[in-house]
Amino acid sequence: MTATTLAEAARLTGVSPATLRRWVDAGLVPTGPGGALTPASVGQARVVARLRERGHTLRQIREATERGRLATSSIEGLLPAAPGAWTAEQAGRETGLDPALIARIFQSLGFGAAAVEHLRDDDLQLLRHAAGALDAGLPLEAFLQLVRVYGQAMSQIADAEVRLFHLYVHEPLMREGVPGGQMTEEIAGLAREILPLASPIMDLAHTRFLQHFIEQDVVGHMEADLPGSADRLPGRQRVAIAFADLAGFTRLTEEVGDEEAVGIVERFVDQVQASLPDDARIIKTIGDEVMIVGGDPSALAWWAVTFQQGDVTRPRPRIGLHYGEALYREGDWYGREVNQAARVAARAAGGEVLVTRPVVEHVGPGLAFRPIGEVRLKGFTAPTEIFAAAAGEA
Structure with missing residues (x-):
């Protein structure tokens, strides 16, 4: 101490x-x-x-x-101390980074302008690592995108750690009427045992995921030989994009209440995550909606149909799938093709899988596609040809 x-x-x-x-x-x-x-x-x-x-x-x-309502503030005392007060100019001289770039790095991480006014010793170490990555040849644009992803992910992790600790440890102690001093000691003792486990768990998970996506990237390099790929702008790639949500979820929330409705969403997301093909992953969730991106439209279409066949949740999911060139930025995908996939999903009914013509053209035998017709999707001038996908010979 x-x-x-x-x-x-x-x-x-x-x-x-x-x-x-x-x-x-x-x-x-x-x-x-x-x-x-x-x-x-x-x-x-x-x-x-x-x-x-x-x-x-x-x-x-x-x-x-x-009453112990502020007891969790004692956990800060268990975190590594980080003394020192460096200005951006001093840090720049120590690391070789321009002070303006230092400000951009901390802004990309998600910290406010005040963070650069009094940099700590651990901030200086972070900047040394940043300088090493740039000196090794990592392009600045790629580096800043990576830093933003790190910042968003770490912010979400830290927020979840604090909120879950509060909900499942702090609040139960308050409900039991544990005195403030005793509560502080109990919380600090538990945190002292748990905090050292966080970094090893995250390191292991990061390594496992890194191995997985390196393998997927090696396979994806085959796309470099496809016609037109040489003219593709950096960050753009042909991907299969799916959106899935629960039809009638808003009404269900009114019927069963928030707690049960959230439980249904959690089970739905878990089922999606556990059943996805190897090259696909959940990019983000927004309420009951899941955005999925993969490299193989055939595999993702088969997943969607198979998922609907095995689903027994209420309300039934609806899934829309499109294949096209999207823009990758900071762990997310953007562009017209992404919007089109979302609009297709919005036209589906519960238990239904709707796909576009590019998906049909890249799926082998085994799935049947029933033409729905040319539909004008919100935000799109030209009509989009949509098909309902199901198991069976085409």
Whole structure:
């Protein structure tokens, strides 16, 4: 447990030393042995400062502390300390990166402009790694896209860690009426056991997924030999795009309530994830809608038909599938072809798979396609030829 001076703790909190001392004397900020200020003290002080900025009185904060409502702030004391205060100019001299590029890197990660004003020692190490990646030859555009993906993924992971810990650990302790001090000790003890497991789990998952997508990329290189691929702009690729959602889900939510409806969505997404072909993956979920992208339109069409045959959920899924050239950016896909797949899915009924002509042309025998006709999709001037897909000889 590393002690921190009053002046340093006040600087990290953003208040004066006198204000921080009043909070400590009032019992709002915990201290270590002998009254020493610790990283946990700083974490709690930051929470107090934010609550004060939002208009909460010291009495309200004290009552919340006594009831254990602020107990999770002590977890910050278990995180690695990162002292140091570097300016962007100093960090630039240390790493060889332009200060403007340093600001772009932290903006891409998802941090605000204030993050660059006082860079920490671990920020400097991050920038050294960034400089190494760029020196090795990674194009700047690709690097910044990768950084954005890292930032979005890590932000979602950290948010989920905190929210799930609160929902399944902190709130049950509050409902049991555990005193604030005891709750803080129990939460800190549990976090002390769990936090060291996070990085190994993420490292293992990252390695496994990296191996998987490297294999898929090697197979996908065959596309470089296809006609017209040499003229394709960077970031554009022919992919199969599917959208799947639950027909009548809004009405179901009204009937069964939010909790049960969310459970139905979770089971639906799990079923999709577990059944997808090897070269396809879920790109994102929006409510009950799932966006899927794969390299093989035939495999994705077979998946859609097979999924509908085996589905027993209520309400029934509806699936739309298209094959075309889309633009890849930062882990997501964009463009006209993506929009077309989404519009096709919106025309499907529960239990139905609708596909476009390019899909039909790339699927071998075994699936039957019944013409629906040329349909004018919202946002598209020219009509789109749509087919209903089902098992059976074409």
